[in-house]
Amino acid sequence: MGCSTVVATILEPRSAQYSTLALTFAVYFAAVTALCHDDDHEPIDLPCEKLELLNRYKISLDRLLVGPDLMDRPDLAALQVLAIYVTCLQAREVGRSVWVLNGLAIRLAQSIGLHRDGACLRLTPFETEMRLRLWWHLCVLESRAPEDQGFQPTVDVMNPDLRLPLNVNDNQIYPDMTRFPVKSDGWTEMSFFLIQTESCRLLHPVLDTHEQHSADALLDITEKRKIIQQRSQYLSGKYSGTHTHLSRLAVQHGTTAYKKMDFVLQLREEISMHKQTRAQDDTTPDVLKPSFKLACDGLESNYVLSKGGPASRFKWFFNIYTPWYALAYVLRCLCSSPCGFETERAWALVEELFPRVMRLHGHSTGVHDEYGHGSIWKYLNMLRNQALSSRQHTQLSMATTDVGTQSSNNGEHCTSQLLSNSEISLPTGATATAQEISGRSELVPEFIADSSQSIFSPLDLSMPEFPFLPEWNAVINGCLNDDAYEMNPSHFANYPADAAQF
Known part of the structure; x- marks a missing residue:
């Protein structure tokens, strides 16, 4: 759809086709999402508050998308609307409805054969390429299902029988072209998407916990590490110039995905070693284990994508890829x-990655709206508040010990008097008095662990609307199912180290 079509739709919306009207509203919704995602930037002059404007466009899209035309006669334009809509929603929400909506888009796409190569259907080169771009975009969105929702993707994101879109610039494809353009070996306007797609296709079998029957889990983990390292080096080398x-x-986006895989594999290795050696009395603190460092490396790599500068413009997009694990x-x-x-590094990263309304130095310590009931942020906030409570308890205990030592040597004020005026350091440079921290704890009593409860006991985070995958069981309770860390090596048959995948 060109600019002239958008202008014509704006001038005469009643005479516009259904799909054109819906696509115009999707463009509106995407524009506001991309322009107004980061509150750190100067305010943008909009007809009304951005949330109100987004809600207005959302209502319009919801009405247009439930009509019989979409269900009975889906076309490429209508599916483009759904793809844009779901992409923007994923940047703002992590609820079940977004996953369901993308599932609808996938089913409708399959109903018109979008999952098949258009060349086999005798479609034009332009139609074939546009359909491939749209289908793989839906697959990439669906690849978030395991980590976001606890479900396996409803489509095969590997799909070796369907080629990826060509690595070409947009001006190289047009409706009247009679043959496919020659794909480039360098950077094009499609390269970002292809890097993203390849990362998802590699990440899925690495993290998949189904159909895994390797006899030697540790050897399997070693082989997967080699594949990840080879792909990471290939990616960096391909676009180094x-x-x-x-x-x-x-490249940073791809690197972040590989770091995530490294972390999960390390966690699986530690759990596997623990099971094999039956090291029930392992006293190594969690923060000294390699998995903790790799997890922090992944969080830091993710934070680089949105910390400022040119990256801040795409913060709304990278918000889709929150590293939940x-x-x-x-x-x-x-x-x-x-x-x-x-x-200290971990605390700083945690606070930077939490939504603004949930940060310690914000105006709210609770979770509301899209961060409320049913949201994954709610349960992560439970963990964070338990960690804060433990941090507070440890710091107060250390201060009590220090003051007690000083009092016995110098006969100074009692512990309670000194603690009332002491300041306890908080992450990201914020400080708060013991009374202020206590006040925060009272605001969220249901999140704070009982002082008599062992901090190592499993957290009861089971909830019917969010079934945890084995990986979640690992990161929350430190264990995996017996076969959860095994892998079928055949998944990697299509990933030779030196093959040009883009």
């Missing part, structure tokens, strides 16, 4: 080891 902001972000694992480790040199 490209010096654009977007290309650097794309690593974030939950770091919080769980902080519950058992909340203080120490090793934890």
